[in-house]
Amino acid sequence: MKKDNHIYQTYLSILSRELIPAMGCTEPIAIAYAAAKARSVLGCMPDKLHVAASGNIIKNVKSVIVPNTEGRRGIEAACAAGAFMGDEDAALEVIAHTTQEQRAGLGRYMEKTEITVSAAETNHVLDIIVTASKGNDSATIRVANEHTNIVQIEKNGEILLHKEAEEKADPGKPDYECMTIEDIYDFATTADLNDVKELLDRQIEYNTAIADEGLRKSYGANIGKVLLKAYGNDVRIRARARAAAGSDARMNGCDMPVVINSGSGNQGMTVSLPVIEYAKELGSSREQLYRALLISNLVTLHEKEGIGRLSAYCGAVSAGAGAGAGIAYLVTDGDYKSIIHTIVNALAITSGIVCDGAKASCAAKISAAVDAGIMGFEMYRNGQQFYGGDGLVLKGVENTIRNISRLGRIGMAETDKEIIKMMVGE
Template identity: 60%
Template sequence: MEKTDQRYHHFIQILREELVPAMGCTEPIAIAYAAAKAREVLGRLPERILVEASGNIIKNVKSVVVPNTGGLKGIEASAAAGAVAGDAGKILEVISQVTDAQKKEIKSYLAGHEVRVAPAPGDVVFDIIVTLVAGADTVRLRIADYHTNIVLIEKNGEILLESGNVVSDSASGLTDRSCMSVEAIVDFVNTCDIEDVQDIVQRQIDYNYAIAQEGMAHDWGANIGKVLRQHYGDDIKIRARAMAAAGSDARMSGCEMPVIIVSGSGNQGITASVPVIEYAKELQVSHEAMLRAVTLSDLLTIHMKTGIGRLSAYCGAVSAGCGAGAAIAYLNGGGFTEIAHT
C-alpha cells in the first residue's frame, strides 16, 4: 500500500486512537474520569454524587477492583476515586497518581457521603451520566458511545459543552472504519514503513507484556495463567494463553500497571498482543516481524469489533483472539488466504 493511499493514513490514525494507555478495567476508569472532570468544573469536592449508567456499564463495573483505591470495587468506588483524587488531564490514567493519603480519603468519602447508582434513562448501550452536588452548585456530565467521549457538561443549568445527538454504539469523532478490510489490512502490514507504527505498537508490547509477567510472578485474581502453566506445561500453545490470562487477571484485580487498550478494552489489548509476542519470541523472528504481527492483530481486532459496538453482550476478547490467531498464522509464514481463513 502506497503512502499516497488515504487508507494508509487512516490505519495509522486508527491505531493512534485505539492503542491508548489505561489503568484498570476501562469502564470503572471511564466513571472515574467523568467524576474527576465534573469535580474540576464544580471547583470543589461534591457533597453527594449520582451515577446513572447503562446496563452494560453496570455489569462491567460492579465486581471489578478499582486500582489505587486499596482494593475497593464497583461504581461507587470508581466515582469517589475520580472525584476525590482523579486528575482529569490524564484521561484513562485518571487515578494513576493516587497517594496513600488519598486512598484513605476515598474510603472516608464513601463512608461519609452519598454516592448513588441508578440505571441511565434511554437505551444507549454505552452511557455514563454523573451528577455532582456541592451546596447550591450542581454539575452534570455525560460520557457516551466510548470511554473518553464527553458529550455534555452542564453547571447550574447552563450548558458548557454539548456535542449533539448521541447515537447508541456510534463512534462519532473517531476515524471512519469503513476503509478497513482483511485484504487492505494485510497489504498495509506487509508494506508500511515500520517507523510509522513503531512507537505506537512498541508501547503496547512493553506495557502489556510487563503486566502479563506481573500476573505470572504474583498472586492476582484466580491465577488462571499460573494454573494453565502448572497443569499443562510450558508448551508455546499453553504459554501464549497463560501469559494473556495472567495479564488479564492482574488488570481485573486492581494491579496498578497500565495496559494499552484496543477497541476500548484492556483485555482485548492484552489478548491481541501478548500471545503474538510470545509466539514471536518462540519462533525467534526479527523485532520488525513482531511489530508487524502485533499491528496486524490490532487492526484485525478493531475491524471485527467495529460492527459490534464498544460494549455488547458478546465478549470482544473473542475478536482479539481471532486477531491474535491470524497474526500467529502470519508469523508462521501465512499470507492473505491463511490470515483470512484463520
C-alpha cells in the same frame, strides 16, 4: 500500500486513536474520568455524587476491583475515586497517579459523601452521567459511546457543552468502515514501521510488564499460573497463559497500565501477548513482530466495529481471532490464505461466549479465545477448515465477520438484557 493513500492514513489514525494506555478496567475508569471532570467543573470537592449508567456499564463495573482503591469494587468506588483523587486531564489513566495519602483517605471520603446510582434511560450501551454537588451548586458530565467521549457538560443548569450522543457524531473519528482484511494485510505488510513503532513498542512494553506481574503474584483465580502448572510450557500454553495472567492482574486491582484495543484492556492484552510469545519462540525479527501486531490489532478492530464497544458478545473472541491471525502471519512468513482461514476458523469455534461483565473469569475466557485462535491456525496448517454453511460461517472472511457482527449487535441484544437483569438480581 503507499503512505499518501487515504486508507493508509486512515489506518494510522485508527491505531493512534485506539492503542492508548489505560489503568484498570476501562468501564469503572470511564466513571472515574467523568467524576473527575464533574469535580473540576464544580470547582470544589463534592459531598454528593450521583451516577446514572447504562446496563452494560453497570454489568462491567459491578464485580471488578478498581485500582488504587484498596480493593474496593463497583460504581460507587469508581465514582468516588475519580471525584476525590482523579486527574481530570489524564483520560483513562485518571486514577493512575495517586498518592498514598489520597488512597488512605478515600474510605473517609466515601463515608461522608452521599453516593447514589441509578440505571440510565438510554439507547446507548455505553452511557454514563455523573452529577457532582455541593450545597446549591452542581455539575454534570455525560460520557457516551466511547469511554472518554464527553457529550455534555452542565453547571448549575447551564449547558456548557452539548453534542449529539451518536456513534457517528464525532467529525474527527476515522472511517472504521473502510477496513477490510485484504487492506489490513496490505497495510501491515508494507507500512513504514517508523509510523507505528512508538505505538507498538508501548503496547509490547506495557502489556508484557502486566503479564509478568500476573505470573509473579497472586491475582484473582490465577488462570495464567494454572495453565502453566496444569498443561506445561509449550508455546501454545504460554501464549494463553500470558494473556490470561495479564487479565488476572488487571481485573483484580493491579495498578499497572495496559495498551488497550477497542476500548478494552483485556482485548489489548489478548491481541498482543500471544503474538509476542510466538515471536520469541520463533526467533522472529522485531520487524516481523511489528507487522504481526498490526494484523492482530487491526483484525480485532475490524471485527469489533460491527459489534460495538459493549455487548453480550465476549470481546475476547474477536481478540483471540485477531491474535490467531497475527500468529499465522509469524509462523507462515506472511501467508495471506492462512490468515483469513485462521480468522474464520477461530470465530466458528468460540462464537457463543457471552460477556457477563468484567471480573476474574475474564482471564479464563481470554485463554479459551486464544486457544481458538491457535486452533484456527493449526486447523488450516493441517489441511482442515470450516466451510460456508457450517453454522454462522459463510464463504469469504468478510461475510463471516458480518455474520458475527450481526450476532453480537442484534442477535444477542435480548441476551444482554437478561444477563444484566440476572447480575443485578431482578
